[in-house]
Amino acid sequence: MPSNIVENATGASRAGQPLVRARGVAKAFSGNAVLHSVDLDLYPGEVVGLLGENGAGKSTLMHILSGGLVADSGTIDLAGEPVRFGNVSDGISAGISFVHQELSVVGALSVAENLYLGRFPRTPLGFVDKVLMRASSKALLERVGAGALDPAREAGSLRAGEQQLIEIAKAAGRQPRLLILDEPTSSLTPHEVESFFSYVRNAREAGTAIIFITHRLEEALGLCDRLVVLRNGAIVSERKPAETSREQLIADMTGKPAIYDYKPRAIDENAVALSLRNVSDGVHIEDISLEVRRGEVLGLFGLVGAGRTELLDVIHGVRPLKSGYLTLNKRTFSPRDPSEAVKSGVVLVPEGRKTAGILPQHSVRDNAAISSLRRFASRFFSDRSGEASRIAAFTKSLGIRMANDMQPISTLSGGNQQKVIFARALMAEPQLLLLDEPTHGVDVGAKADLYTIIAQAAERGLTVLMASSEVPEILALCDRVAVLSKGRLAGILERSEMSEDRILTLAFREH
Amino acid sequence: MNTGLVALKRLGRHREASVLLMLLVVAVYLSFASEYFLAPRNLLNVGRQASVVAIVALGQALVIIGRGIDLSVGSVIGLSAVVAAVVIRDTGLESVGLFAGLLTGLCCGIVNGLLYTRLKINPFIATLGTLSVARGIALLMTGGIPVPMGGIAEFVGAGRIAGIPVSFLLMIVLAIAVHVFSVRTVRGREIYAIGDNPKASRLAGVDLKATRLFIFAFCGLLAGLGGIILSGNLASADPNLGVGYELDVIAAVILGGTALSGGRGSIAGVVIGALLMALLNNAFVLLGISAYWQVVTKGLVIIFAVALDGLQRGGEDE
Amino acid sequence: MNTGLVALKRLGRHREASVLLMLLVVAVYLSFASEYFLAPRNLLNVGRQASVVAIVALGQALVIIGRGIDLSVGSVIGLSAVVAAVVIRDTGLESVGLFAGLLTGLCCGIVNGLLYTRLKINPFIATLGTLSVARGIALLMTGGIPVPMGGIAEFVGAGRIAGIPVSFLLMIVLAIAVHVFSVRTVRGREIYAIGDNPKASRLAGVDLKATRLFIFAFCGLLAGLGGIILSGNLASADPNLGVGYELDVIAAVILGGTALSGGRGSIAGVVIGALLMALLNNAFVLLGISAYWQVVTKGLVIIFAVALDGLQRGGEDE
Amino acid sequence: EPPKGGTVAAVENTKGPIKIAFLSFQNNPFWTPVTDGAKAANDYLKGFNATVDFVDLGNELSAEAVVAGIEGALAKQYNGIVVVPIFDGTARIINEATEAGVPVFNIVAEGAAPSERLAFIGQDATSAGEQIGKFIQEKMNGKGKLGVITGYFGATQHTQRMNGAVDYLKANAPDIQIVGPFENKDKAEEAYSLVQDMMTSNPDLSMVYVTAGGPFGAAKAVKDLGLTGKVGVVGFDHTPDNMQYLKTGEMVGLLDQAPYQQALDASVMLYNYLVAGTEPPAKVIPVVGNLLTPADAK
């Protein structure tokens, strides 16, 4: 239950009335309390960082503030007036914009149309004013640092980071009084993050109240005026960035100091698990050769568009190989379909949890079991009883937070969904584990758990190839790192040579 | 490079391209195989024969783009025609009758929309229900006996202006209007949005219920118009008019490149789809193909038209 | 708390619940309204009348759960029946004929599956194509003239074991088998997975193509069986057998709570859906409902059965 | 002299080549003799420098298909058209063709709306219904229960056949109680199920009248229920499926429409009109159906 270390960092120094005053907000889903009596004040011209573990209730709280969910009890005042939103439109018209954790661009519409969806400008004849919309879209995109995007492009053809920027621009365009940003940076490049920050700072100057949810503590410390930590559905601390530290925040979030440090592993130099020779897919990646040894964790770094996802796709049989060849345990390996790869013990935790990861209508248990159905089947019948005990073991070791394993996975928080996808991969008892941005949306505590699990699996001989955009993650876990640039291998760094600087230098290398 | 080739490639990227190609192939073949095919009179016949399917398909296309489906259009055609004819017969007022017919279509559409948005009934089942109910009402109203139809309706269904069938002209005008509506107006764009991603659209403030109600109502209205044209053409409102039309209409929409999963599709494609189907029927008559081969050929052409598209594009959602 | 109430609530959460409720309401009403309804003989008749729709719906359910749709089942019923009858007539070997009939169904299903998985044709269009082609072939093979059918097929279609119709028994056995298959076997569970999220399933190692091919092939096989039962029942294989069956079969599947968008559905629900539809027809005759009201009532019952579910559940994807 | 199976002889051709379009459907065995009649007409008229082209309107009967077929025949500049118009909605296009100088000869069934066709040869559905009604009255000795199964609710011909019989019985045999009507959508399997259910709720039913497609399904149900001899089925058309049950006794009466003769005579009369201006003997040439009973089948 909430510990008593609440220190009101805002104090009496703050002038004026809060824009939002939430008191005693509580919410339960089918009997499980997710928020207990939360009190929160938000002031104009302030950036509040909202931190907490996966499933702490951050997104739920934001849905309540914005009208997407109705609280079971408690009151919300907006600019001094009590409000009770019935739906999202009420929130929007009250000046609340919400950038959701899950991407929600409309792929069939153009970028400009996405920015103005729900409030299209009209010509006197009642048509959509495309000219006006294009011009102001351009301006909007520039404000969030995406000025290079063509407003006429179909939004569905953009990569995840670009789609994220569109959502931010969409929210910005509504000139909100309260702007809620739920993990907006998880798919942005460092450069994009910078321009995004400057947008947030401008908005703060203009008097917008901003809530910024993130699992990247450095970002929170760098951007926010006040940090609020939510744990198990209750606020446990409020701190000023200048007066706190990473470690302190982690302790607030998890109740224990959780940090993962690299531990060297003994790796047999000659035991090559996977080798790639001159691999090309004819489109995105070209002439890549590298070797991964048994029990090694090899990082795969690159800027957005470097081709990491595509390389993993080739190894997993998702994408056809154009030229070159692969060997797995010294035998030629050329899967034509992921099903063949999985059969050979190669599993993938894909990028894009919602589109490529979860089976939204299935239970947690079914989601976890899908890759290993064939492995544990006796003849045609799947092993239902064995599944229950396997998922129970992984629930414990991965710290998956849920009511029971028969609840639909879509009711889990984002980070917990990701852990279930991890459980799915590990349950298939793979020889080679492919990870694509595996800790997107995963909280610091859970990240450390995942790192421990990956490290332990590697100790037992599992080979891991991990694509990541976060250098600290690479540094925390990998024995070596292969850096890609524009679809080619820019270089491989041994553990001893690995540093943020050298990795980024390679990543920016031109061919 | 060669600009013609580039233009061709750009065209190929559109989903309508393969069905347009198929249409051209059939047309070129026919112009060699039958001396009568290219006669203006025959071409206009094809246009007229396509017009009712095309007009109803315009509404169906919006429904499918918005991630719905309307199986009741065939019955709504029948019911609207019967209501119009009965009102004309009983009141003698033609304009009142036609208005009543259109209103009937609109009401059926609104009922479908409400069943979906208020009672949350899957549109497939909801409109399967209205399919049966509307047909039953048409039968009850007439006791199963066709009612004569004439006047304006007959002019719209069978008349010609400067030699061109009125229903064909009407189809062209409506297609242009619906095209402009779908790409230029707010509602139109919102239909695409809710079809592509209903949840995101709702979060962005699009009124899902109103938009869904609108597309079903509009589809019903066009089905009502279709009923009036068809009964006008036949000078008779048969309560069984339009039986089985739903499959033709949906096939035209999908042949034209509209995705059943919503969010994608174009009005031009729908018209081309309807024309292809009418052209096939014309070909059967002109070439004197036996009934059984007609059935086989029709299936093969449908498959080919879409296979071209599928092969060129490769898998999608996987 | 009251355990009965809890059990009822749990039942209510299942999508089959509302159609089961509707079935019970109709049945209870009938048992008061007609003295003949509860006679075992009448109940068995209802079971027999539901059996072909239910058997074909078992296959269709798997297809729809796997996010496909098979419009060709009605034509496959006709073609399989005709092939079986013609082979029996020409060779005199009954087992060869029945085997040929089933094989025909299987082949049609495989063709559908290949059109979808290899040529990437949207299953709605692909099976609309085979609907036409299969019907055309059946007509061509027979010149439109029914072929007599008898022997084992007639026993399966019209025979009884201890007073119970064989086709009903077969339906029960198959329903149990398919139910077990769908919830207990690897393939079965993979069908649900690919229906829920094809991309994620593929990445998780499910063989999309093989699974899709399988469901269409299986659906075709069951349609072939349906054709043999139906023609056996009439002792005649009419090339027009099964026309329009697809809508009945799909309606049974969706009435039973299967989502058209895939990933969800139960075999028990499908059987209940088919029984409800057969029960309605039985009710019309037992109660002597007047002609056109039959059509209206059918639509209303379909709407109500699903409205119950929708109201209880509220919106879903939005 | 007249060709075999026909009743009208062709006159000398002094006009040069004549092209006649014969538009008909094909979806069940009923159409086979129609097609054969058209072929026979072609063979016969070949000797008179005239052709009869059979144009298949497909397997789905609808007014639109007829309209499209006539439009196509006009586009192909035929001299005359023989057509199976069936529906009310075909009158307008028939008038249009006539005005364009292409005479149209209707056969088998036409809509109730009057048209300017040259003539109609065929069975009047209402009087055919009456004919059946009389037959039923005799068979049932004026009392008992009669089940009625009709093809499609709202299909004119089906309704007329049904009402022809039912109205006759109501007027002349008030003791015959009518059960139904029910719709079988021309399907034999539906007729089978309907008879099963009718027998359940009316165990004393003694006769079933099927107005359109699938009477043999009803007969099969009677056979399977072991009621041969107790319950009889009456229906239309001498197709092999139906005839079979005439032999075994479940079918007690089958009325036909002499389709072969209709097709052949209509073609020849149209030819005569085209080359010599010979008007057909009447605007409506009735064909009295041939009512077969088990005695005829033996």
Ligand SMILES: Nc1ncnc2c1ncn2[C@@H]1O[C@H](COP(=O)(O)OP(=O)(O)OP(=O)(O)O)[C@@H](O)[C@H]1O
């Ligand atoms: N619709 C729902 N039904 C049932 N439980 C739900 C539902 N939505 C959320 N929950 C539960 O509420 C809890 C809080 O979820 P929430 O999404 O607010 O977490 P979060 O703090 O945003 O986590 P993350 O950092 O992973 O996004 C989780 O345990 C989740 O399983």
Ligand SMILES: Nc1ncnc2c1ncn2[C@@H]1O[C@H](COP(=O)(O)OP(=O)(O)OP(=O)(O)O)[C@@H](O)[C@H]1O
């Ligand atoms: N939807 C798309 N349409 C066209 N090109 C794309 C699309 N998505 C990615 N690309 C292109 O594919 C290449 C590799 O993309 P991708 O972004 O997946 O690489 P990555 O290294 O895995 O980066 P990340 O995973 O961080 O986004 C780039 O050239 C990119 O522009």
Ligand SMILES: [Mg+2]
């Ligand atoms: Mg969250």
Ligand SMILES: [Mg+2]
């Ligand atoms: Mg990537």
